[in-house]
Amino acid sequence: MILFISDLHLSFDKPEITRHFVHFLQTRARQAKTIYILGDLFDAWVGDDDFTAPNAQIRRELKRLTDSGVTVYLQRGNRDFLIGERFARGTGVILLDDYAVIDLEGEKTLLTHGDLLCSDDVAYQTFRTKSRTLEWQQNVLSKPLWLRLIAARWYRIRSFFHKQKKSDYVMDVNQNTVENLMQKYQCTRLIHGHTHRPARHEFNLNGQKAQRFVLSAWNDEGGSVLCFEDKK
Numbered sequence: 001m002i003l004f005i006s007d008l009h010l011s012f013d014k015p016e017i018t019r020h021f022v023h024f025l026q027t028r029a030r031q032a033k034t035i036y037i038l039g040d041l042f043d044a045w046v047g048d049d050d051f052t053a054p055n056a057q058i059r060r061e062l063k064r065l066t067d068s069g070v071t072v073y074l075q076r077g078n079r080d081f082l083i084g085e086r087f088a089r090g091t092g093v094i095l096l097d098d099y100a101v102i103d104l105e106g107e108k109t110l111l112t113h114g115d116l117l118c119s120d121d122v123a124y125q126t127f128r129t130k131s132r133t134l135e136w137q138q139n140v141l142s143k144p145l146w147l148r149l150i151a152a153r154w155y156r157i158r159s160f161f162h163k164q165k166k167s168d169y170v171m172d173v174n175q176n177t178v179e180n181l182m183q184k185y186q187c188t189r190l191i192h193g194h195t196h197r198p199a200r201h202e203f204n205l206n207g208q209k210a211q212r213f214v215l216s217a218w219n220d221e222g223g224s225v226l227c228f229e230d231k232k
């Protein structure tokens, strides 16, 4: 079994989601061969030196899962893009680049968090480019942990109000961007999260059938998991 999840947005203020995720890691995840976490596992990530709740527990549970033999891949999202090598070493998860191509049931499949597909949100893409530079990240990570935690809290509040102002159209993926990327990576299937608009879109890509799976966000009631049977 190959499982895909994203957008859990784990945080101190949402203990129910943490509970659902820990339960998942201890039960269903154990039956899987591979798990892909496609970004925004955490609602904010201010650096691998942050072990405040629920981070320490999540790290411990991920480590137990990878130790049990399950392979876990992780893509960073727009909220937790500062996850780094120390986190990976401590949990045994394997970090993936922003775009990853895998063979899924014999079909080349492109994996990405999804924020890069929202190319109509120009303001966000400008911030994204800046915040992925070594200089920006070193500057942020050089600040004391308490300051980064306060800044993250403020950023989350600000982002909540920004989202209210942006139109639905701007917040969704751009179909041209989707098709260009799928052609570039020669994939007929795309799996992503980020938009919190779970769906399975089918369309035509240069005369071929193409699919785009959008994963759903987790909430207090639980989370959904996209599952593929491993035929090998």
Ligand SMILES: [Mn+2]
Pocket (backbone or CB within 6 Å): 039, 040, 077, 078, 079, 113, 115, 193, 194, 195
């Ligand atoms: Mn996201």
